[in-house]
Amino acid sequence: MSAAEGVAGGHAPAVISPPRREAAVSQGVGVVALLIAGLQPVILGAMEREGRLSTSQIGLAATVELMALGLACGLAAALLKPTHVRPKIALACLLHAAAMFVTTLTSGAGVIVTRAAAGACAGVMLWLAIGVIARASHPERAAGVFVTVQTFAQLVLAAALPATVMQHWGVNGALTCLAAISLLASLASLAGPDRLAPLPKSDEGGRLDARSIAGLAAVFLWMAFIVALWVYLEPLAAKAGLSPREAGLAVALALGLQVLGGVAATAVGDRAPPARVLLALGTVNALILATLWSGTGRGLFITCVAAFGFLWLFALPFQTLLLIRIDPTRRASMQLGAAQLLGSSAGPLAASLVVGDGPVRGALILSAACLALALGLISVLRPKQPA
CATH class of the missing domain: 1.20.1250.20 (MFS general substrate transporter like domains)
Incomplete structure (x- = not known):
């Protein structure tokens, strides 16, 4: 029975889940991609205090980064093939780290541009985590674990960064730490999946109904x-x-x-x-x-x-x-x-x-x-x- 016939006949098509270790690595990369969602008040607020962003630019930088993240994730899901995944994600992580580092050198409109670039890279990183969750045998549990770990990581860093590196090096210390985390994610992605099982097709082909x-x-x-x-x-x-x-x-x-x-x-x-x-x-x-x-x-x-x-x-x-x-x-x-x-x-x-x-x-x-x-x-x- 084809996948389309399975859907039409009332049977959910089978989806092959990645091995557990590869799934864990993929979720870890996704957690790194979304760290900024919980750290924007810490990072952007510190940039305002240091005179590198105005109050209005805080909201613009936050919105642009999240929008770029969401658009990139959606485009990756629609356009990227689930093959040769490791080099794609490793490159996205490296570019994400670079965007974090370049942010340390900019202010004003430059920050908004670098945050948009960081969001676009993070969207590709998140694509991997969502792809693995979508293929999990129990996707709701995989999603539950993902959002829990993601939120816990944001909480830890939101408490730790201002009390440690930001005390001595300001917001650039936090950005450098986040760049280092992205570099580690790039290395870890090499142990993640290099190929994801293709998703079944319905009668509409690849289009959403x-x-x-x-x-x-x-x-x-x-x-x-x-x-x-x-x-x-x-x-x-x-x-x-x-x-x-x-x-x-x-x-x-x-x-x-x-x-x-x-x-x-x-x-x-x-x-x-x-x-x-x-x-x-x-x-x-x-x-x-x-x-x-x-x-x-x-x-x-x-x-x-x-x-x-x-x-x-x-x-x-x-x-x-x-x-x-x-x-x-x-x-x-x-x-x-x-x-x-x-x-x-x-x-x-x-x-x-x-x-x-x-x-x-x-x-x-x-x-x-x-x-x-x-x-x-x-x-x-x-x-x-x-x-």
Whole structure:
């Protein structure tokens, strides 16, 4: 039976998983690619303090890097053949390290250009990790492990870099460390897979159908909802009466619970239908948004932010599983990273336009609209068969 016949006949086509060691190396490269997502406040904030970026350039640099990362990941998934993978990823890691190093020599617009280049290289690195997750026998568990390790690594470096190398060498010390990590990833990639098994083809060939596109749109909107709220948490905390120290505590608690959310999602695995899980999580998130809108007290605000952090990472593996249930050829799941990253960059940009010089609660309206649209799409998507 062909892969297309398998899909049409209601049977999920077989996908060959890479060996465990190669899969671990691939996920490690993906973790390195996404380190900057958790370190942007540390790196870009330090550049502003050192006079190398203006306040407006911080937002532009952050958005450009994430957009470049997402676009490069999506283009790599669509255009790169899963053969001769080692030299491709080793080169991407080397160029990523070079972009980190060149950033130490630049300021202003030069930083924005180098961060865009770094994002493009990281997108190719992430392509490998997503390709391995998409081919895993239990992709939801592989995705859960990936987001948990990724978040933990970001937390460790976000705490360690300012307390160590940045004390003596400023932001350039942090950038040099990140360049060294990318060089190590380049060496490690030589022990990763050199070839990934081809994905099955459906009746549409290699094209995504309307259901797959709708699923990716739901992921895009979900991430736009999350990050649009996340970037405005501090001013929302001030409106709720929290001191800067209490706001920092709320954010730190949310970051810690993100790790627990990833662990919990890994433990649950595919025992729960992904669409139902995401709809339930969306309902709880809607209640969180409503509570924040109502002008809650300090204690309840911190509780809502902590729950928001837990649900953030708990949802991500189920996005992977939903896309695989929608498209068992797993081609839609190969575009998951692009959808997540583009949504993560579009959300704050749209929120900034909505808020402008007006009340910060406008970010809650934008987040609620994105969440409602995402849930609407998920509710009408009915997987053809289990993956």
